[in-house]
Amino acid sequence: MQQRPGISGPPPGCPAHGNVQLYGPQFGSDPDGHYTYLRTLGPSAPVDIAPGVEVELVTSYDAALYILQNPASFVRDSRRWNALNEGRVPEDSPALPMMGYRPNALFSDGAAHARLRQAVTDSLATVNELQLVRQTQQSADYLISQFSSERLGQAELMAEYAQPLPLLVFSDLFGCPPEIGDRVIVGISGIFDGTAGADRVLGEALTELIALKRRRPGQDLTTRLMEHSAQLSDEEVLHQLVTLLSGGTTPLSATIGTAGALMLGDEWQAGLPVEDAVSQVLWNYAPIANYAAHYPTHDVELGGRVVRANDPVVISFAAANTDPRLAEHREQLSAKAHLAFGAGPHACPAKDPAFVIAVTAVESLLNRLPDIEVRVPFKDLTWVPAPWSRSLVALPVRFTPRTVTPASAHSQEARGAAQHRAANPAPQSASASSSAPKAKPGLFSRFLAWTRGE
Template sequence: MQQRSGMQGPPPGCPAHGNVQLYGPQFGSDPDGHYAHLRSLGPSAPVDIAPGVQVELVTSYDAALYILQNPASFVRDARRWNALNEGRVPEDSPALPMMAYRPNALFSDGAAHARLRQAVTDSLATVNELQLVRQTQASADYLISRFSSERLGQAELMAEYAQPLPLLVFSDLFGCPPEIGDRVITGISGIFAGTQGADQVLGEALAELIAIKRRTPGEDLTTRLMQHEAQLSDEEVLHQLVTLLSGGTAPLAAAIGTSSALILGEEWRSGLPVEDAVTQVLWNYAPIANYAVHYPTHDVELGGRVLRANDPVLISFAAANTDPRLAEHREQLSAKAHLAFGAGPHACPAKDPAFQIAVTAVESLLNRLPDIEVRAPFKDLSWVPAPWSRSLVALPVRFSPRTIAPAPARKAEPRAAAPETPAAAAPRSAQQGAPKHKPGLFSRFLAWTRGE
């Protein structure tokens, strides 16, 4: 495991001068140094996750595992949040979209959580592994074809490959018609970029998708969620889709980007499989760095500190995975003992598909561009200065230009049929006066797979 800290003494924001700030350029430039300092304060310490938003951050592997596996004392329902209920959280806080309650499995407990999670896990279990690999490969081929033919052998992999690839795969898995898939991608990308109104764009697109699937079911995750015996309402289906998108796309993008950078770096030992690179990233550069908000049901003493009932406790997966106390036991631990996918009743239900997508994405890149190389050493790459994820800002690469042929045309599916969309059902005169939809990323991808 990797530890580094360029800090001299306590960082600005240390408890002697106020809470450590887990956001901004200083945190982004040296997250490991911040975690090392926080560990010196005990298994957990108070931090500011955003301006005016204090949480208790757990940096110890053992303490994190204890909380994740103790649902009786630590629950996920954000409606308990003391500071929010007392009006002490800024209304425009960037922490709210990540921490505020939503009616999904992530923020539910007990029987409500079991019902929603079962619907998600059963639906995910129907995804065919071979089909998932082919979807990922097709998405990879399309994106590589764009930047390999449009540039003179240079690209920025985060923006042009790692970030859009999971969005294409998920839009396909959800059974999105082209225009709705475009809006889903615009909405979820905007949420992570902080674009105003992005959550409304995503919500409206998913609501339309659900309405379409009510009329014309398909062989997709959306339909399976809707037809599950748990009988989810349309609102519940929508929020489970949002959870899958937000929990799957940004962390996957981070994993794909960091794994690519690692395996293309000078220090990577030639001949090791891609699976090893992805596993190392999950251990040392956890894509979801700090999350899994818990609320103690009663005051809990942890390492000499008292965690107050209903005050938020965040798990630092990044710090827990690189806990120095694990070093002496690392050889005895399973390669999957990391906490990048969480643990306990709320562990990620899609960890196996996520791992498969990340591995396939990196393998596709290496196979299509065998001479690709990173234009900067791994140690010099910059990280996004956000508390929630560990993701590279950019990944500049060079390679020999080439053209990737279109994927074989796929059989047309009912979901893309014109009668399913509201526009197609409108009178012809109304359609003539409506502005023509400009094809977005998903529309262009589907057209490419058809050889258009």
């Protein structure tokens, strides 16, 4: 396990003069140093996760596992949040979109959680792994084709590959027609970028998708959620789709980018498989770094500190996975013992598909561009200065330019998918007019056209 040197002494914002701040460029440039200091305060410590928003951050692996596996004492329903109910959380806080309650499995407990989660897990279980690999390869080929023959063999892989790839795969899994898929991608991307109105764009697109599947069911995740015996309402289906998108795209992008950077770096041992790189990312660079807010049902003691009932306790997956106490036992631990996918009743239901997508995405990149190399050493790459995720800002690479075309193995499937979508057109938006100019094709439309050779 890699251990990077920590900061010496209390960082700015530490309890000596206020809470440690888990946001901003100083945290982004050295999160591990912050975790090292926080560990000196015990298994958990108070931090500011955003300006004016205090949470108890758990940095100990054992304490994190205990909380994740103890739903009787630690629940996920953020409507309990003391500070929010008392008006002490700024209305424009960036913590609210991440921690605020939504009617999905992530923020539910007990029977309500079991019902929603079963619908999600059963629906995901129907995804064929071979089909998922092919979908990922096809998405990878398209994205590589867009930059592989231009700009003198240079590209920025986060923006041009790692970030859009999961969006294409999920739009396909959801059974989106081209125009709806375009708006789903714009909406979910805008939410993470903080774009005004992105919530509305995504909500309207998914509402139209659900209405379409009510009329014309398909062999896709949306239809399977709608037809599940749990009998989810349309609103519940929508919120589970949003959860899959938000939990499955940005963390996957971070995993793909970091794993690719590791394998292309000078310190990577030649011959090790892509699976090893992805596993190392999940251990040492947890893509969801600090999240999973829990609310104690009663006052609890954590390492000598008393945390009040209904005050948020946030799990630092990044700190727990790199807990020095694990070092002596690491060889005995399973490669899957990391907490990057969580643990307990709220563990990520899509961890297996996520691993397949990440491995396939990195393999596809290396296979299509065999001489690809990074232009910046791994140690000099910069990270997004946000508490929630561990993701590279950019990954500049160079390679020998080449042309990538749709693989023949995918052509028949692509034609079949195109024929299905043609027979099941997207409903016209209420705001659309027959005389309105045709919108420029979005990412998903362009991808589907490319698979058809257009």
